[in-house]
Amino acid sequence: MARDEHEKFEIQFHSKSEKRRSTSCLLTNITPEALTIECNGLTNLQSSWVGKDVDCYFQVKKSSTGNTFFMFTTPIAGIRGYTDGTSVLTLKTPNKLEQRQKRASLRISPPSQYIMGLAVWSAPDNISAKGTLDIRQWGRPVLTYLPEKNYQITLDNISAGGIKVRIPRTEVRNCNLDFSIGDKLFLLLDMWDPDTGQRVRYWLLCRVQNPFIDFVTHDAELGMQFLYLAQPDAKNAAELRWNEEPIGSGLDSIGNWVMRRHLELYREKGI
Known part of the structure; x- marks a missing residue:
C-alpha cells in the first residue's frame, strides 16, 4: 500500500559518530528477498555500507482510521549511484514490521x-x-x-x-x-x-x-x-x-x- 500510494520512506543509518543520519526515499520494488528504494539526498556512497543495518520508517494512509505508522530494521544488500544524483539502495526484505512511529516524526x-x-x-x-x-x-x-x-x-x-x-x-x-x-x-x-x-x-x-x-x-x-x-x-x-x-x-x-x-x-x- 505504501509503495502504491508513493509514500515517503525515511531510512536512518546506524552510526557511532553521529546520533542521527537519515534521508528520505521512495520504495520502487518489492520481492520476497529484497526491497529497492530510490534516494536523492545521499552523497559519498560507500561500499562499506553493504551489510550494515538501517532503520526504515513509513506510513500508510487510511481514511477511516487516519495514518498508520510502521518501522523495520534490515541490512543494506547493495548500492548503486547514477550521474543524475539518484542513489538506489537494495535492502533485505525484513522478517517483520513494527507498528511504531519515530518520535521525531510526531x-x-x-x-x-x-x-x-x-x-x-x-x-x-x-x-x-x-x-x-x-x-x-x-x-x-x-x-x-x-x-x-x-x-x-x-x-x-x-x-x-x-x-x-x-x-x-x-x-x-x-x-x-x-x-x-x-x-x-x-x-x-x-x-x-x-x-x-x-x-x-x-x-x-x-x-x-x-x-x-x-x-x-x-x-x-x-x-x-x-x-x-x-x-x-x-x-x-x-x-x-x-x-x-x-x-x-x-x-x-x-x-x-x-x-x-x-x-x-x-x-x-x-x-
Missing part, C-alpha cells in the same frame, strides 16, 4: 497564537557548528514571520526533529533561495509555552529535506531537519555558542511541547 500544526516569530537566513555551505558565531554578520533574514505584521513565511507543522514551512510564491521569487536538498539554513524560532507562560526561543542550524513547489498556487513547501542548536553566549548576547553534539533524533523540549499540544487538541476537539 508533528503538529500549532495554533497560530503559539507561534510568536520566525526568521530564516541562508547559511554558507562550509558553515561550522563549532565555537561561536556573530549574529551581526548574518545581515537581515531572507524570510520572516511576525504575527499581525509580516507574513513572508508561515509554519505548517513542527516536530522534535524539524519543521515544514510554506512560502508564498511572491516571496519565493524575492528570497533568492534555491530550495535544494542539503542546503543549510539558520532558523530563529519563537514559541509560546502555555504551561510556563513564557516565550521559548530556539536558534537552529537546519538542513533542507523536502522542497516542493505547489503546481496550483506556486507556493513553496520546505521541510527542514534540525541539525544543531545554539545558545546566546553568556558574555556577548550578539554571539551564539553552538552545542557540540548534533541534535540527532530530535530536541526533547520541542518534542514535549508538541506532545502536550497534541493532548490539548484531543481533549478540546476530540481529534
Whole structure:
C-alpha cells in the first residue's frame, strides 16, 4: 500500500559518530528477498555500507482510521549511484514490521497564537557548528514571520526533529533561495509555552529535506531537519555558542511541547 500510494520512506543509518543520519526515499520494488528504494539526498556512497543495518520508517494512509505508522530494521544488500544524483539502495526484505512511529516524526500544526516569530537566513555551505558565531554578520533574514505584521513565511507543522514551512510564491521569487536538498539554513524560532507562560526561543542550524513547489498556487513547501542548536553566549548576547553534539533524533523540549499540544487538541476537539 505504501509503495502504491508513493509514500515517503525515511531510512536512518546506524552510526557511532553521529546520533542521527537519515534521508528520505521512495520504495520502487518489492520481492520476497529484497526491497529497492530510490534516494536523492545521499552523497559519498560507500561500499562499506553493504551489510550494515538501517532503520526504515513509513506510513500508510487510511481514511477511516487516519495514518498508520510502521518501522523495520534490515541490512543494506547493495548500492548503486547514477550521474543524475539518484542513489538506489537494495535492502533485505525484513522478517517483520513494527507498528511504531519515530518520535521525531510526531508533528503538529500549532495554533497560530503559539507561534510568536520566525526568521530564516541562508547559511554558507562550509558553515561550522563549532565555537561561536556573530549574529551581526548574518545581515537581515531572507524570510520572516511576525504575527499581525509580516507574513513572508508561515509554519505548517513542527516536530522534535524539524519543521515544514510554506512560502508564498511572491516571496519565493524575492528570497533568492534555491530550495535544494542539503542546503543549510539558520532558523530563529519563537514559541509560546502555555504551561510556563513564557516565550521559548530556539536558534537552529537546519538542513533542507523536502522542497516542493505547489503546481496550483506556486507556493513553496520546505521541510527542514534540525541539525544543531545554539545558545546566546553568556558574555556577548550578539554571539551564539553552538552545542557540540548534533541534535540527532530530535530536541526533547520541542518534542514535549508538541506532545502536550497534541493532548490539548484531543481533549478540546476530540481529534
